Amino acid sequence: MRADGTRVRSPVTTTILVTSIVFLFAPLAVVVLFSFNDGGSVTLPFRGFTLGWYREILSSTEFRSAVTNSAIVATVVALATLVLGTLAAYGITRARSRLRPFVAVLLFLPLTLPGLFLGLSLLVVFSGTEISLSLTTVAVAHLVYVLPYYLLISVAALQRLDPALEEVGADLGGNAWLVFRRVTLPQIWPILLSAALLAFLLSFDEFIITFFVIGPQSTLPLFIFSSLRRTVDPSINAISSSLLFVTIVVFAVSFALTVRSARSGRISVEPDVVGVDA
Amino acid sequence: MADDQGERLALATTTAAAERGIGGRAGGRERGRGLALVAAVPAVLWMVAFFVVPLGVFAFYSLLTNAFYDVAFPLTTDAYVSAVTSPLNRTLAWNSASVGLTTGAITVAVGLPVAYWLRFVAGRSRVAVLFLITSSMFASYLVRIYAWRTILGSRGVVNSVLDRVGLIDEPLGFLLYSRFAVVLALVHIFLPYVVLVLYAAMAPLGRGLLEAGEDLGAGSSLLWRRVILPIMAAPAVSAFVFVFILSAADYVTPQFLGGRDGLTLGVQIQSNFITVGNWPLAAATSILMLLAFLLLFLLLNALLRFRRLHDLRIQT
Numbered sequence A: 001m002r003a004d005g006t007r008v009r010s011p012v013t014t015t016i017l018v019t020s021i022v023f024l025f026a027p028l029a030v031v032v033l034f035s036f037n038d039g040g041s042v043t044l045p046f047r048g049f050t051l052g053w054y055r056e057i058l059s060s061t062e063f064r065s066a067v068t069n070s071a072i073v074a075t076v077v078a079l080a081t082l083v084l085g086t087l088a089a090y091g092i093t094r095a096r097s098r099l100r101p102f103v104a105v106l107l108f109l110p111l112t113l114p115g116l117f118l119g120l121s122l123l124v125v126f127s128g129t130e131i132s133l134s135l136t137t138v139a140v141a142h143l144v145y146v147l148p149y150y151l152l153i154s155v156a157a158l159q160r161l162d163p164a165l166e167e168v169g170a171d172l173g174g175n176a177w178l179v180f181r182r183v184t185l186p187q188i189w190p191i192l193l194s195a196a197l198l199a200f201l202l203s204f205d206e207f208i209i210t211f212f213v214i215g216p217q218s219t220l221p222l223f224i225f226s227s228l229r230r231t232v233d234p235s236i237n238a239i240s241s242s243l244l245f246v247t248i249v250v251f252a253v254s255f256a257l258t259v260r261s262a263r264s265g266r267i268s269v270e271p272d273v274v275g276v277d278a
Numbered sequence B: 001m002a003d004d005q006g007e008r009l010a011l012a013t014t015t016a017a018a019e020r021g022i023g024g025r026a027g028g029r030e031r032g033r034g035l036a037l038v039a040a041v042p043a044v045l046w047m048v049a050f051f052v053v054p055l056g057v058f059a060f061y062s063l064l065t066n067a068f069y070d071v072a073f074p075l076t077t078d079a080y081v082s083a084v085t086s087p088l089n090r091t092l093a094w095n096s097a098s099v100g101l102t103t104g105a106i107t108v109a110v111g112l113p114v115a116y117w118l119r120f121v122a123g124r125s126r127v128a129v130l131f132l133i134t135s136s137m138f139a140s141y142l143v144r145i146y147a148w149r150t151i152l153g154s155r156g157v158v159n160s161v162l163d164r165v166g167l168i169d170e171p172l173g174f175l176l177y178s179r180f181a182v183v184l185a186l187v188h189i190f191l192p193y194v195v196l197v198l199y200a201a202m203a204p205l206g207r208g209l210l211e212a213g214e215d216l217g218a219g220s221s222l223l224w225r226r227v228i229l230p231i232m233a234a235p236a237v238s239a240f241v242f243v244f245i246l247s248a249a250d251y252v253t254p255q256f257l258g259g260r261d262g263l264t265l266g267v268q269i270q271s272n273f274i275t276v277g278n279w280p281l282a283a284a285t286s287i288l289m290l291l292a293f294l295l296l297f298l299l300l301n302a303l304l305r306f307r308r309l310h311d312l313r314i315q316t
Helices: A011-035 A052-058 A061-094 A099-110 A115-130 A135-160 A164-169 A176-205 A219-228 A235-263 B002-016 B029-061 B078-085 B087-121 B125-139 B141-151 B159-165 B179-201 B205-214 B220-248 B253-257 B265-277 B280-316
Strands: none
Touching: A011 A235, A011 B141, A052 A061, A052 A099, A052 A235, A052 B280, A061 A099, A061 A176, A061 A219, A061 B029, A099 B029, A099 B220, A115 A135, A115 B029, A115 B159, A115 B265, A115 B280, A135 A176, A135 B029, A135 B087, A135 B125, A176 A219, A176 A235, A176 B125, A219 A235, A219 B141, A235 B125, A235 B141, A235 B159, B029 B087, B029 B253, B078 B087, B078 B280, B087 B179, B087 B205, B087 B220, B087 B265, B125 B179, B141 B159, B141 B179, B141 B205, B141 B253, B179 B220, B179 B253, B205 B220, B253 B265, B265 B280
């Protein structure tokens, strides 16, 4: 809206936006549609509606154990990120030390390293120290990958808080922990929870690094990878759709938390409502 | 005792919002601030142990002798020599660069108008569109690769539709297993990131700035050229570099969608490590690739700085 109340009109950018949204969602819609298609091959035309593929994957023990493994790893990673990440975000935003910029750079650096190199480096170290690969090594690697994303959001949230509130708390004699728990945390917990849910999602879907550091077990992305390498079995559509479904549900909760906290005025609304600060 | 103190705190802080600046310069607070960095220690230790040290070890491996799924002394630069002299590596490096360049350029070119829309045109639909774009960012990476294979394959959605309409007699083979397919899937994967980064960067671009331009009679193309793009140059370059690096080093998308001419250096590094078992070669190729990324980053930054100096000179 402009000052006089009229909307800025921009047919060109509106067209690009609509095209982009269609481009982003059409391929996913195709996969979901095929997951209900009654037929032995993934080709048009559709042969009719079935839930058979979902029944098939649910009865597969491999699929179920892959889902369980992914859920376990992602939960552990999200909780560890919540603790380590919140502490680090607090340190980065509240410290006056000269070391602060170095710490910030170190913690954000993994964002710029392609997963291929992180995966190979960790594999080299694990095999060199004879640490056997397992879901634990996967969680260890995921924490490195997920932490910077969590920090992007939590650091931005902590920076937007009114510093006067914490200062008053300190002046009244509260120690750092008390001020954090009673003044800071009540203002930003929805954002932190929302970011931890995103950490869960990033870990749940991670493949590039996981491929190198996983042992004999499987996670859902690894399960999808191996079915992609085999022949075209239509159940892959049902597997993929289930993953998309989990993603959209968890993401919706995370997004609602952010928007709610923006509306309640805890965090400024515009324009970084999603917490991504460049 | 502590809780009592907490109640007092909570009470005091609610009134403090109205009376900003009430906090004096207490010495205790300053001391607390100095120690705040201690809170980051666990994360720092984690990153050192599982990021810095492993990368260092990996870099060191590039200088060791190949011992088939292992490394051995003596130190040598053999791996670098064979990485640089291999004609296959040169082709693949070129493929990687071209995939990264195209993906980065397309995502930024599309991301800018979308970010502009979100910032200035969106109105009430902003939150809904942000939800759509961000949720698509978290849609599974492998599922997207699979989706494009379904769509572009010889019996895929595009070919069967074209066939049905009667536009083609034979399936279009170039759609899948090509660099085109790889770039398409990577644009699909990275576009949401770029939109969000550019949208966040548009914050300082006030509506007043655009309106002032319009009031002075500037058309939309002039506004883009003289107001929006100069401000967005730096964030656009960072977004480009981010996408370039991550797509040039991707090893999964080319494996499934690339065919022969879409194969990249990332795939080669992965197979040198896992299938061939030549760890020093894989490490050396990785280090060279990282150095190339660093060079690109420094080059583009220097260019930005030069442009800024140039602008200043024109103004004075």
